[in-house]
Amino acid sequence: MTSSLTIRRPDDWHLHLRDGAMMEAVLPETARHFARAIIMPNLVPPVVTGAQAASYRDRILAALPEGMSFEPLMTLYMTEETDPDDVAAAYEAGIARAVKLYPAGATTNSASGVRDFDKVRPVMERMAEIGMPLCMHGEVTDAEIDIFDREAVFIERVLDPIRQAVPGLKVVMEHITTAQAADYVRANADGLGATITTHHLIINRNHILVGGIKPHYYCLPVAKREIHREALVAAATSGDARFFLGTDSAPHPDHLKEHACGCAGCFTATNTMPLLAHVFEQAGALDFLESFTSLHGPAFYGLPANTGTLSLAKSDTPTVFPDKIESATGPVTVFDPGFDVHWSVTD
Numbered sequence: 001m002t003s004s005l006t007i008r009r010p011d012d013w014h015l016h017l018r019d020g021a022m023m024e025a026v027l028p029e030t031a032r033h034f035a036r037a038i039i040m041p042n043l044v045p046p047v048v049t050g051a052q053a054a055s056y057r058d059r060i061l062a063a064l065p066e067g068m069s070f071e072p073l074m075t076l077y078m079t080e081e082t083d084p085d086d087v088a089a090a091y092e093a094g095i096a097r098a099v100k101l102y103p104a105g106a107t108t109n110s111a112s113g114v115r116d117f118d119k120v121r122p123v124m125e126r127m128a129e130i131g132m133p134l135c136m137h138g139e140v141t142d143a144e145i146d147i148f149d150r151e152a153v154f155i156e157r158v159l160d161p162i163r164q165a166v167p168g169l170k171v172v173m174e175h176i177t178t179a180q181a182a183d184y185v186r187a188n189a190d191g192l193g194a195t196i197t198t199h200h201l202i203i204n205r206n207h208i209l210v211g212g213i214k215p216h217y218y219c220l221p222v223a224k225r226e227i228h229r230e231a232l233v234a235a236a237t238s239g240d241a242r243f244f245l246g247t248d249s250a251p252h253p254d255h256l257k258e259h260a261c262g263c264a265g266c267f268t269a270t271n272t273m274p275l276l277a278h279v280f281e282q283a284g285a286l287d288f289l290e291s292f293t294s295l296h297g298p299a300f301y302g303l304p305a306n307t308g309t310l311s312l313a314k315s316d317t318p319t320v321f322p323d324k325i326e327s328a329t330g331p332v333t334v335f336d337p338g339f340d341v342h343w344s345v346t347d
């Protein structure tokens, strides 16, 4: 039985840090274990321009506690007015690493996102030329499409046509939740990757709905059937370099989760690494944990892997994680996997 493990320091390729008091509360939770993260731009107002991304990056670095090191990798929120020159300049200056596409209305703070994909074609063409990745929230928003089908329909109606129309565009399918998404990634070798969250490797839709509604398990894309969770575990633990960790850790204060119209998002920054060690061990794939959390992401983004390490150990007694993180905007519930986890981060 493996009881300890040292891997290269991991990165999080999809993270929500928010801003202000919430950012101060959640940033140490990520910086404690992760060297870098792709920072999502869905603030209010969104981070659209290179100048906005640079000032958001400065606010993140200013909020970082003494003695912690962390590199935020910034993204730009794509709108129908996004200027290709501004995007290219921000990429070339190292200010922005990727652009994020939210179909308008698909998720938290996506109202300024894209309605007409033809309008953003020039930006995507420019990105393909310079090799800048496009991160996609892959769900259609049509009222008549069932929420559990929105990712699969997005692949057919939006993602595949965009990839045909803009050859060479590097795309990350963010937080994939279906077997169809994993299959699509595998079937398309060139410049296509996918992030997988911690929580989608653990919960299926029953966890949200059976025995009473569990608002802390509600996120977008919503967790699907068990067969899809199994497909995600198979993809994440396969060693296939196109799949890598993006926690999508998305803090909302409890009073907005435990609400008649509860916000979407699971907060997993605090316990992601022990949870993943558990999931990978259960799948008999502990040897592939490092490639999923620390090697495939940098390779996709064209960055070096981290030189530092992270050590985990397994003990006989279950690890106790905090139930909540306190913030000046209210407590944030830490994702509860619903089973005992014996792994913890030791160093």
Ligand SMILES: NC(=O)N[C@@H](CC(=O)O)C(=O)O
Pocket: 016, 042, 107, 108, 137, 218, 219, 220, 221, 248, 250, 251, 264, 265, 266
């Ligand atoms: N995943 C979520 O359920 N919520 C995210 C937005 C997103 O990543 O879609 C958030 O910003 O709260």
Ligand SMILES: [Zn+2]
Pocket: 107, 137, 174, 175, 220, 221
């Ligand atoms: Zn999303």
Ligand SMILES: [Zn+2]
Pocket: 014, 015, 016, 040, 248, 250
């Ligand atoms: Zn997200």
